[in-house]
Amino acid sequence: MKIILYIIKKEFKQIFRNKGMLPIIFILPLLQLVILSNAATYEIKNIQFGYVDADNSSTSRELIEQFEASTYFNVSEKFPSEKEASQAMQEGTIDAYLNIPTHFERDLQKDKTKGIGVFIDAIDGSAAGVINVYITQIIQNYNKNIVADLIQISDTVQKPNSIESIPLFWYNQTLNYKTFMVPGILVLLVTMITLFLSGMNIVREKEIGTLEQINVTPIRKSHFIIGKLFPFWIIGMGLLTIGLILAKVIFNTPMLGNLGLLYAYTSVYILVILGMGLFISNFTDTQQQAMFIAWFFIVIFILMSGLFTPIESMPKWAQILTEFNPIKYFVEIIRMVMLKGSGFVDIFPLAIKTLAYAIVMNSLAVWSYKKTT
Amino acid sequence: MMKDNNVIQVENLSKLFGDFAAVNQISFQVKAGEIFGFLGANGAGKTTAMKMLIGISSPTSGKATVAGFDVYKETESIKKNIGYMSQKFALYDDLTVKENITFFGGIYGLSKKQIEHKRRELVEELGLQEVTNSLVASLPLGWKQKLAFSVSLLHEPKIVFLDEPTGGVDPITRRQFWEMIYKAAHNGTTIFVTTHYMDEAEYCDRVSIMVDGKIEALDTPKKLKEHYKTDTMNDVFLKLARG
Numbered sequence: 001m002k003i004i005l006y007i008i009k010k011e012f013k014q015i016f017r018n019k020g021m022l023p024i025i026f027i028l029p030l031l032q033l034v035i036l037s038n039a040a041t042y043e044i045k046n047i048q049f050g051y052v053d054a055d056n057s058s059t060s061r062e063l064i065e066q067f068e069a070s071t072y073f074n075v076s077e078k079f080p081s082e083k084e085a086s087q088a089m090q091e092g093t094i095d096a097y098l099n100i101p102t103h104f105e106r107d108l109q110k111d112k113t114k115g116i117g118v119f120i121d122a123i124d125g126s127a128a129g130v131i132n133v134y135i136t137q138i139i140q141n142y143n144k145n146i147v148a149d150l151i152q153i154s155d156t157v158q159k160p161n162s163i164e165s166i167p168l169f170w171y172n173q174t175l176n177y178k179t180f181m182v183p184g185i186l187v188l189l190v191t192m193i194t195l196f197l198s199g200m201n202i203v204r205e206k207e208i209g210t211l212e213q214i215n216v217t218p219i220r221k222s223h224f225i226i227g228k229l230f231p232f233w234i235i236g237m238g239l240l241t242i243g244l245i246l247a248k249v250i251f252n253t254p255m256l257g258n259l260g261l262l263y264a265y266t267s268v269y270i271l272v273i274l275g276m277g278l279f280i281s282n283f284t285d286t287q288q289q290a291m292f293i294a295w296f297f298i299v300i301f302i303l304m305s306g307l308f309t310p311i312e313s314m315p316k317w318a319q320i321l322t323e324f325n326p327i328k329y330f331v332e333i334i335r336m337v338m339l340k341g342s343g344f345v346d347i348f349p350l351a352i353k354t355l356a357y358a359i360v361m362n363s364l365a366v367w368s369y370k371k372t373t
Numbered sequence: 374m375m376k377d378n379n380v381i382q383v384e385n386l387s388k389l390f391g392d393f394a395a396v397n398q399i400s401f402q403v404k405a406g407e408i409f410g411f412l413g414a415n416g417a418g419k420t421t422a423m424k425m426l427i428g429i430s431s432p433t434s435g436k437a438t439v440a441g442f443d444v445y446k447e448t449e450s451i452k453k454n455i456g457y458m459s460q461k462f463a464l465y466d467d468l469t470v471k472e473n474i475t476f477f478g479g480i481y482g483l484s485k486k487q488i489e490h491k492r493r494e495l496v497e498e499l500g501l502q503e504v505t506n507s508l509v510a511s512l513p514l515g516w517k518q519k520l521a522f523s524v525s526l527l528h529e530p531k532i533v534f535l536d537e538p539t540g541g542v543d544p545i546t547r548r549q550f551w552e553m554i555y556k557a558a559h560n561g562t563t564i565f566v567t568t569h570y571m572d573e574a575e576y577c578d579r580v581s582i583m584v585d586g587k588i589e590a591l592d593t594p595k596k597l598k599e600h601y602k603t604d605t606m607n608d609v610f611l612k613l614a615r616g
Contacts, residue, residue, distance in 0.1 A: 002479070002482075003479060003480050003482065005479075006475070006476055006479030006480055007476075007480065009476075010465070010468065010472070010476045013467075013468060013472065014465070014467050014468065017467050018467065208461075208463075208466070209459060209461035209462070209463045210463050210464070210465060212429065212459055212461075212463060213457070213459060213463035213464075213477075214480070215429045216427050216428065216429055216452055216455070216457040217452055217477075217480050217481060218449050218450075218452040218453040218481070218482075219480045371428075371429065371448070372428060372429050372430065372431055372448055373429065373430055373431070
C-alpha cells in the first residue's frame with residue numbers, strides 16, 4: 001500500500017511538472033466541449049421552402065402560414081406547378097416543397113383525411129430526415145388528419161425509417177441539440193484524454209528506460225499498475241466534474257437523474273479505458289505506436305458510439321460490433337441519467353456489462369504486463 | 374553464506390533469439406565481495422546475459438542462481454537482493470535528486486526514516502547538497518551516473534549489476550566512479566560490471582571476456598596478461614576479440 005502511494009505521488013509530480021501536458025489535459029478538452037457542442041449539431045435552420053398550392057383554399061393558405069410562422073423555414077416561393085418546384089429543387093434553390101393537391105380542403109372535410117406531397121432534397125440524408133420531422137410536426141399540429149406523403153428526391157435517398165430512429169425527438173421536446181450533444185461530447189473527452197494519457201504513460205517509461213529500472217525492483221506488478229493508473233482515474237473524474245459544471249453553466253444542460261449514480265458509473269467506466277490504455281502500452285515500444293493504436297480505436301469507438309449517428313440505423317453486424325464499444329455504453333447512460341432522469345435499475349443492464357468489460361480488460365492488461373520477458 | 378561463497382553461479386546458460394544464440398552456454402561463478410568484470414565487444418551478449426541474471430529476461434536453457442535464487446522461478450527474490458544500473462540513464466529526469474531517492478527508496482520498501490537517513494548520507498557523499506532540489510535533467514552526465522549508482526545501492530543489495538556505468542563520462546569522473554565501486558565492494562557488496570574501457574578491466578578482481586555469445590577467457594587481469602603474453606588488458610582483449 002505504501003509503495004503504491006510512492007508511485008502515485010511520483011506520477012502526480014510528473015504530470016503537473018509537465019508544462020506542455022497540462023493544457024492538453026485540461027484546457028483543450030474543455031475548449032473542445034464548448035466548440036464541438038456548438039458546432040456538432042443536426043439542428044437545421046433557414047430551410048429554403050417552396051410550395052405548390054393547387055387548391056388555393058383557406059385551409060391550404062392557413063397551412064402555408066404555419067410554415068411562414070416557423071423560424072426554421074424561409075418560405076421563398078409559390079410555384080405555379082410541380083414542374084417548376086421540381087426544377088427549383090434540381091437547381092438547389094429550395095430544400096423542400098409541399099404539393100397541396102386540388103380539392104385538398106373539400107376532401108379533408110368530407111373524408112376526414114387527405115394526403116399532401118412533401119418533397120425533400122435528400123442528398124444529405126440526415127438533414128432531410130430532420131426537415132421531414134419539422135414539416136410533419138407543423139402539418140400535424142395544424143391538422144392531425146392530413147397525411148404527409150413523403151416523397152424524397154435524389155438517388156441517394158435514405159430510407160424514411162432512419163428518420164424515426166433519431167431518439168432526440170422523443171425526449172428532447174425543445175429540439176435543443178446542445179442538450180443532446182453536450183453529455184455525449186463530455187463522454188468523448190473523458191475517454192480520449194484518459195486513454196491517450198494512460199496508453200502513453202507506461203510506454204514513455206519504456207522509451208526512456210526507467211521501466212527497466214522499475215522491473216528490476218521487487219515491486220509487485222499489481223502495485224505498480226495501480227499506482228500508475230490511479231492518477232489518470234482521478235484526472236478522468238476531474239474532467240467529468242469540470243465538464244459537468246461547464247455543461248450546466250454554459251449550456252444549461254439538465255441533470256434530471258442522480259449525480260452520484262453518474263459518478264459511480266463513470267468510476268467503473270474509466271477502469272475500462274485505463275485497462276485498454278495499459279493493454280496498448282504493453283504491446284507497443286514507442287509513444288507514437290501507442291498513439292496511433294489508441295487513435296485507431298478511438299475513431300472507431302466514436303463513429304460507432306451512437307454519438308453522431310444512431311446505432312439503430314447501422315447494419316446488423318455493425319450493431320453487434322457496438323456491443324464491444326465502451327463509449328456506446330457511457331453515451332447511452334449519461335444521456336439516460338442526465339436527460340431522462342434514469343435511475344439505477346434503468347442503467348443496471350448497461351452498467352453490469354461495463355463492469356464485466358472493466359474486469360476483462362484489466363485482467364488482460366495485468367496479464368500482458370511482464371516484468372520478465 | 375552460500376555454498377562455496379559464490380553469490381552468482383552460472384552453468385551452461387543460453388539465450389536464443391530465433392536461431393541466433395545471443396548467449397551461448399556460458400558458465401562462471403562470482404564470489405561474494407568480488408569485483409567481477411564482464412567484458413566483451415558490442416553485441417557480444419553481455420547485456421543479454423546480465424538481463425537474465427537480474428531476472429528481467431528468461432534464459433532459454435542452462436542453470437543459474439543469483440544470491441542463492443533461481444533465475445527461472447525466483448526472479449522476484451533475486452530482485453530484492455540486487456541493485457542494477459543500466460547503460461541508459463534510468464532515473465527520472467523530471468524529478469529532483471531528492472524525489473528520485475525518495476521514490477526508489479520507497480519502492481524498495483524502505484521506511485521513511487531509512488530513506489531520510491540514506492538520502493542525507495548519499496547527498497553528502499556525492500557532494501550534491503547544492504542540487505538536491507534541482508531536476509535531475511539539469512545535472513551533468515557524470516553526476517547523474519554517480520547518482521544512479523548510489524540509488525542502485527539504496528536498499529543495500531548483496532550484489533550490484535552495472536551495465537557500462539561509465540559510458541560517455543570524462544576520465545576524472547570515471548576515476549571517482551571507480552572509487553565509489555571500490556568503496557561499495559569494501560563494504561561487502563559484490564560488483565558485477567560490464568565495460569568497454571580496458572583500463573577499467575585492470576581494476577577488477579577477475580574478468581571474463583565474451584566473444585560472440587561465449588566466454589573465451591576468465592581469470593584475474595594479471596594472469597590473463599601472462600597467459601596472452603601482453604602488458605595490457607587492451608591487448609588481451611584485442612587478441613581474443615579478433616580471434
